[in-house]
Amino acid sequence: MRTLKVALLGCGVVGTEVARIMTTHAADLAARIGAPVELAGVAVRRANRPRPGIPDELVTTDAAELVKRDDIDVVIEVIGGIEPARSLILTAFEQGASVVSANKALLAADGSALHAAAAAAGADLYYEAAVAGAIPLIRPLRESLAGDKVNRVLGIVNGTTNFILDKMDSTGAGYSEALEEATALGYAEADPTADVEGFDAAAKAAILAGIAFHTRVTAADVFREGLTEVTAADIASAKAMNSVVKLLAICERSADGSRVTARVHPAMIPRTHPLANVRGAYNAVFVESEAAGQLMFYGPGAGGAPTASAVLGDLVAVCRNKLAGSTGPGESAYAQLTVSPMDGVVTRYHVSLDVADKAGVLAQVATVFAEHGVSIDTVRQQGREGDASLVVVTHRATDAALSATVSALRSLDNVRGVASIMRVEGE
Structure with missing residues (x-):
């Protein structure tokens, strides 16, 4: 069985742990994958830093050249950011390599294009480590x-x-x-x-x-x-x-x-x-x-070793697919549901107001809430030297209704200011 070769882009906190685990657990990884897996190159920004456990001959500052090698089976990208990560990943797909990434910013900004490039190349794009570190979350959502x-x-x-x-x-x-x-x-x-x-x-x-x-x-x-x-x-x-x-x-x-x-x-x-x-x-x-x-x-949800654990889990899955001549799940966007703005979201709110400490203010504030269709659940008031702190907790209302209510409250002479607005969830 041929050895599967891996290029590692980035050797910071996460990349260092990925390289360490690949080295120290090489025999276990080979047994789980069904073939040996070898770290074939490590791309870094500065080559002169000490990297214990990583042979100097594997270290390069030319990431673009590394991903262009025709013997690379899998590229692990842990450098983060949009560029050069996007260009490097696209180049890897063009070369037929699969990609394991921890890059949430890139996937959130341009995930559909990356999935399309992977599909066109017949390659995998896995990214369990992009969300919640070591916690298995992407795969249960995508597969289980x-x-x-x-x-x-x-x-x-x-x-x-x-x-x-x-x-x-x-x-x-x-x-x-x-x-x-x-x-x-x-x-x-x-x-x-x-x-x-x-x-x-x-x-x-x-x-x-x-x-x-x-x-x-x-x-x-x-x-x-x-x-x-x-x-x-x-x-x-x-x-x-x-x-x-x-x-x-x-x-x-x-x-x-x-x-x-x-x-x-x-x-x-x-x-x-x-x-x-x-x-x-x-x-x-x-x-x-x-x-x-x-x-x-x-x-x-973070840290070198926990995140590396998720990266290595993806590496095993991607390498198995390589050996089987298949790919795992790609993008699933068939539903094409409308992504709604925040205005229509319904929840409860905690609103803290600084108001004048005098008769009728509470009634005035309550009227504003009622006029905008926001029902009040509880009110707590505490006076202090001519002013008062008024805390209102609402029943469920739309974000748009609450925003309109707060705008109207700010226009009242007896409202010195809106100290804070916070949503209330989980009830």
Whole structure:
């Protein structure tokens, strides 16, 4: 049996672990695949860094030349970003190689084109590692639930933001303080924008929605709101409701089955909800389907070794397909459902207002909610030196109705400001 050759693009935290596992577990991988698998080249940006366990002769700074080699069977891409990753992957397909990728940003932006290129080449495109690290999620959605109808995917898909919000909840720390600790522990990048502004989670939500609903969904279709505006007061309000704040990715099919929505934003969820107990940098995702019911996937959502585990799982599957002369599942977008904007999403809301502390203000505020068709569930008011804090929790309403309500509230003389707006989920 011939040896299958693998090109590795990127040798950072994840790439280093991929190379290590391929080397130390070579015999096991060969037994599981049915043929030996060999690391034939490693493309890096800087060749002069020490890379223990990787022979110098395998290291190259010419990634384009590596993927053009006609003896490469599989390309593993863990460099991230849009370019040069996209060009390198397309070149790999042109050469007949299959691709294993962890690149959520690229897949969320241009996944359909990559799938089309893979299909044209008779090659595989696998990307379990692009969402939720080591947690098996893509394959269950794409294969195990292929005969079922998925209606909702809800979860925590970014470990950095979950660590920050968990720290704010458990210690009373403010956002800046919690972010500083996340950075010191290595959970947050030096530039945390992709995580804290929700870009990372939005890319993952697009991938999950596309697979779950058999519809093309891109990152641009996902409503995105980060957690930089979440305050200690929001966390305290959640505690008063026996709830906790989490940054959630929510992908839903409409009741009539014709539309889907995908959104990422902070939300309050009851402490009795299983997602409320997902601590630290862990991820967890609920999948709700008609036949299987509610499934929960939980585990480490990032890190070198966990992500490498998902990459190697894909490598085994792709190599088996190579030996069998077949390919695995490609893109499934036959449903072509309409991707709806956020305006029509229905949920509950927690609205915190700074108002004048005088008679009639509460009635005035309640009238505005009623005029826009937003029903109030509970109200909590606390006075302080001529002003008051007014917290309103609504019944379910559309996002458009809530937005119109808030605009009208801001125009009231007795409303000093809208301190925060947060969605309430899981009830």
